[in-house]
Amino acid sequence: MPWSAAFDEPVRVSNKLQLRTLQEAADYVMRLPEDAQHEPRWQTAIETLINAAETGGGWVMFARIAMLRALNADRRD
Secondary structure, three states: OOOOOEEEEEEEOOOOOEEEEHHHHHHHHHOOOHHHHOOHHHHHHHHHHHHHHHHOOHHHHHHHHHHHHHHHHHHHO
């Protein structure tokens, strides 16, 4: 499955930003500060994005969930 594969529903980052594809999500994570990228929540998101791009299927849903969890982790603290 290519990195251009779309999520079933976009991942909303803000009112103005939505991540629609695996590539957009990966680009978003890569633009984070390096120390943030190494946090476990973002490492999980990166791993599931890679699995989704390599395997497809249910991994795309897992990647979306991992992105949502990583984005919303600060709200749970």
